[in-house]
Amino acid sequence: MSQATDTDVREDGIIESVSGPVVTARDLDARMNDVVYVGSEGLMGEVIEIEGNITTIQVYEETSGVSPGEPVEGTGSPLSVDLGPGMLDAIYDGVQRPLDVLEEKMGSAFLDRGVDAPGIDLEKTWEFTPEVEEGDAVEAGDIVGTVPETPSIDHKVMVPPDSEGGEVVAIESGNFNVEETVVELDSGEEIQMHQEWPVRQQRPTVEKETPTEPLISGQRVLDGLFPIAKGGTAAIPGPFGSGKTVTQHQLAKWADADIVVYVGCGERGNEMTEVIEDFPELEDPTTGNALMDRTCLIANTSNMPVAARESCVYTGITIAEYFRDMGYDVALMADSTSRWAEAMREISSRLEEMPGEEGYPAYLSARLSEFYERAGYFENINGTEGSVSVIGAVSPPGGDFSEPVTQNTLRIVKTFWALDADLAERRHFPSINWNESYSLYRDQLDPWFEDNVRADWPETRQWAIDTLDEEAELQEIVQLVGKDALPEDQQLTLEIARYLREAWLQQNAFHDVDTFCEPEKTYRIMDAAKTYNDAAFEALDAGVPVEEITDIDAAPRLNRIGVQEDWNEYIDDLEDEIESQLRELY
Amino acid sequence: MKEYQTITEISGPLVFVETDEPVGYDDIVEIELSDGETRRGQVLESASDYVAIQVFEGTEGIDRDASVRFLGETMKMPVTEDLLGRVMDGTGQPIDGGPEIVPDERRDIVGEAINPFSREYPEEFIQTGVSAIDGMNTLVRGQKLPIFSASGLPHNDLALQIARQATVPEEEEEGDDDEGSEFAVIFGAMGITAEEANEFMDDFERTGALERSVVFMNLADDPAVERTITPRLALTTAEYLAFEKDYHVLVILTDMTNYCEALREIGAAREEVPGRRGYPGYMYTDLAQLYERAGRIEGREGSVTQLPILTMPGDDDTHPIPDLTGYITEGQIYIDRDLNSQGIQPPINVLPSLSRLMDDGIGEGLTRADHADVKDQIFAAYAEGEDLRDLVNIVGREALSELDNKYLDFADRFEEEFVDQGTDTARSIDETLELGWDLLSMLPKDALNRIDEDLIEEHYREDETAEAVEAEA
């Protein structure tokens, strides 16, 4: 949370009532969304309603023991984040308090209250290298220098978006802390590495562009069938235990984004711990550095205060936008947006607002679209291009996708990865249902796959889709009469489709090799299944009985491609082997 | 401490009192009835001129003359190592006639959230001796793994079996003699019948487990509102023993369904806008504040492992109680009615069951190198066999291929040999995995596509298939 600059303390108010995270105060001089400090312990809160003399506040900390009559102090500024070097490799709560600093300040493994800390270290010095010279004219958003923030990322120091700009009169390279002035303009404005930005307000851009590049996830079913674009939006709905978090973690690990902002919103503590423990050990597939070097974590777990859960997605996306402004491709994962929606519902019901569908406030859909609208591929105000991709998990009650959060999300996002309890139960992972899921980016991304992977990527994929569709239809018949009652060609199609599912769609996130699959490998596995398909149908046409075709011992090896490190060779051999074994049959 | 005789309204478990001095939110309240009886409650809402109080023991018999005292502090649990071996009621008052408890500390029962940064990822395998758990849905120290059951099913037997048999194999090898003393069980009962309570108590006494247990009993005829504090007392005690006194604590909470019913009752009395099926909209958050009080903390020896039990109304796992639980816990174990009626003991259905912490808790050096692959393959084969059961009812076994018939046999033998082991057998992880290989060897080698080829070479029983072929011939 932004605390770096001293804000003028406004007049105090007095607590009128306390009900869970919602507190009302009398005589408080504050504006909507201002940050206030509540009670004698100074608990952080935000103004969410003003009615006459009564101000309603959502409190980001536990309110046990707080009583009417205690003071409330306004800060005069809205809930903001601290932006500057030091956000990568950090872990924050929902209002950007660094959890490692809190541990130290509180001297305990448990989260006490009434302790605040700035989002970035104000004392630490960074090596600043100027990118402009004295006499240069700079405008809002312009990059004036860089700081090697982590081995992976150069932090671009920018003129704040609300600056008037001007001519550089002083700039110096050297080591500075984030509050020291690194650039002076002729207007008298001094620029530091530290900025603040209110979380509920989108950072300005020039325009949103049509995304044309995929965010490669290294997950076959996603890249192969339902790709998301850099700057795109995706939702992963699914019942408990179906694989939302594992998918989000996989994206955080392997997606070819420059920066990853991972928001654990109202989920498990251990899932965040897992990231904290794993990511420093894992290698970023693009840079070879530790994954943590490009990652910013926000952890407001299910047992942490519900109001801070409401704000954590905004904290996350504001940080993402800031890195976008530097020209980076940022991917933000929010797990789970349902918990965010529930936090809105909880606060709304304490405010006794008129409930909409299933008790959610009427503004649920507006808030969701505002949030996803902040994703996109943008031309930034400094002329660079950057993107924010947003991938939100959705946790529908009872796994029923007809509920409000899923439905409102699906109206906005362009990629839908539907998780399926049935697939999860039979341990088909990732349990993304290939019949229900879709990506509206598919066509606009095809040229990229044609140019960068294989020219016939779209056709081969279409073959795979057709085969899987046909399987779905045939399965219905098989359920009634058994497989043996089908004509031979259909039996063969079922067998091919089975390999597509097992060798291509399934991917083990916990296998060292299989966990990440480059697009070329994704293509080649799919193509190997097609090679088998084509040769098998030739054999069938030549009169070979289907059992003999499906019985060749090379075929099951298709299922082992995923775990091969030398997959190129392995596939070359396997395709030859399949073709020659089939040739021998006629 | 000011005393008020200004009750304005009594409604369900709630009492509203006019006040002229500020009262802290969540603070504890004592209400003295005209006949001298005292009840306890908690502030649910505090305004400058009135407060709403939830009365733990119920409002029956309270009238407007009752006097109300605000104790100026939130609910505390007196904790000490001496609690081990003690039995208390659902509000933490001893009911075993033992000596007065001299607390080491008094701790707030709401508990503070563990800083995610301070947690240590749980990955220490707990051998429960139950194959369906150890082999297929492994439990680790610091995990929260609920049992999803339904009325009339033997979930208590399973919980007791786990409490009895749970060991951490490594420590045994080291010959750590003190190990026994480091293990503690906290039992929190909410609204269970006296009969069920006896079942637990008898078992604890029979096995000598009581000495290292702390029991909190809220029975079916005890006040419902009290159920909202019982698990918090239990977990506060657990955290103290684990993180101050280095115990490995196993917390059994039963029945979470009764806990949720109590929440619903309070919500209804407050005329809140209800969420799904009448349960409060904040039930997810409320449950999370219980279930997340499990885990490990960096630099501390002990751990809190939770085994909550819940009975699914109408055997329906989309009901809000199991649904929200599943969204918070790290997996779940399903007790299955069909398996139970087939006499399978424990009747665990492994397919919908899940342990999310399993992946990091198994493998070479932890359990065995082949564990993950064996588990994956068994899941795949059993799911296949299960599917075929529907089909075979329609078309008959003859219409199925040889391989399909093997899958059917596999599914049967898996239930009868692997899952069914009785409540008194403890199997080592080796025994469990070897049994797994016995079963998998019914299938042809190239059907074992989830298992590494080297592992197949090492473990596959060549003769099993031969036997199966002979048997068929």
Ligand SMILES: Nc1ncnc2c1ncn2[C@@H]1O[C@H](COP(=O)(O)OP(=O)(O)OP(=O)(O)O)[C@@H](O)[C@H]1O
């Ligand atoms: N790609 C995968 N590879 C291997 N295992 C997987 C994969 N995806 C999911 N799983 C398995 O499924 C389990 C549950 O997945 P996950 O925790 O992601 O579910 P979830 O949808 O996030 O559930 P919840 O809503 O309760 O958080 C994992 O612990 C893991 O065992």
Ligand SMILES: [Mg+2]
């Ligand atoms: Mg999850």
